[in-house]
Amino acid sequence: MRYFFIEQPAVGDPQLLITGSDARHIRTVLRLKSGDKIGLFDGQGFEYQARIVAVSAGRVEVSVLQRFPVTAESPVQITIAQAFLKEKKMDRLVRQHTELGISKWIPFFAKRSVPRPSKKNLSARMERWKKIAKETLKQCKRGCVPQIGETATFEEVLNQSQACDIKIAFWENESEPVNAPLPESELQIEKIFVLLGPEGGFTAEEIEQARDRGFVTATLGPRILRAETASLAACVLLQYLYGDMGKKW
Known part of the structure; x- marks a missing residue:
């Protein structure tokens, strides 16, 4: 599964928008489409499993399926x-x-x-x-x-x-x-x-x-x-x- 970074936490928000270089990569390089699953990180300790809802020039809409804490952080x-x-x-x-x-x-x-x-x-x-x-x-x-x-x-x-x-x-x-x-x-x-x-x-x-x-x-x-x-x-x-x-x- 491919992973992408999102700036905003997805707490309580089932719909997210990916823009910029990641959106271009999804659309033009990976050629992912509606229905494909991807992984997301929010940089604040959580990982998400999401499904692509729509892909267009410069933006990818995704629906969050699951949210869970990442276990790869050091205890110190x-x-x-x-x-x-x-x-x-x-x-x-x-x-x-x-x-x-x-x-x-x-x-x-x-x-x-x-x-x-x-x-x-x-x-x-x-x-x-x-x-x-x-x-x-x-x-x-x-x-x-x-x-x-x-x-x-x-x-x-x-x-x-x-x-x-x-x-x-x-x-x-x-x-x-x-x-x-x-x-x-x-x-x-x-x-x-x-x-x-x-x-x-x-x-x-x-x-x-x-x-x-x-x-x-x-x-x-x-x-x-x-x-x-x-x-x-x-x-x-x-x-x-x-x-x-x-x-x-």
């Missing part, structure tokens, strides 16, 4: 604060982190961040990242679209971490593994905030700032990883330890 809310990286790496990380189940993604400028896009380019990239997150949602069958935060300074990122249960900065100069400084697994961990640096890594001053704000530092092993590899490895490890990628005893 992971916020990834990612320092700006070069080229298309940020686009790929939004897609991959969405697949891995994060709740929020915040781009920020670290001292060693080389790319410094203009305000106009940042706005365009923000819209692109939101689109990537929505498209990825359909592929991995998640229920909630990760929130894409506004581009922040390092200080602003630290301020946004205050309400989290665990705050971790991954740093290549740390020797302790990720699970060493963290609370025991029987404690209730609901919100995790993760700081990940640029290609050149964090400066010692940035790490001290983070520690002063309650962050623990952790290593990702003895090998030097690319910034984008480290970002994904950190997310997988935390989903394994506290989320839904590891066995709970």
Whole structure:
């Protein structure tokens, strides 16, 4: 069954309208017609089974047959604060982190961040990242679209971490593994905030700032990883330890 994203929740509304690129895809590429069944996500935790009622240029009318909660969401809310990286790496990380189940993604400028896009380019990239997150949602069958935060300074990122249960900065100069400084697994961990640096890594001053704000530092092993590899490895490890990628005893 093909799945499509809908902006509005369908609570109490048996009729929905699909427009834009999804409507064009349904009509001209998939050539679906009245009576065919499709799946829908609302990005707020629910999935729908629907039947196409009518197809016309630029719009597809559907009737909701069934509504049920999606079970693919992680039990922990992971916020990834990612320092700006070069080229298309940020686009790929939004897609991959969405697949891995994060709740929020915040781009920020670290001292060693080389790319410094203009305000106009940042706005365009923000819209692109939101689109990537929505498209990825359909592929991995998640229920909630990760929130894409506004581009922040390092200080602003630290301020946004205050309400989290665990705050971790991954740093290549740390020797302790990720699970060493963290609370025991029987404690209730609901919100995790993760700081990940640029290609050149964090400066010692940035790490001290983070520690002063309650962050623990952790290593990702003895090998030097690319910034984008480290970002994904950190997310997988935390989903394994506290989320839904590891066995709970």
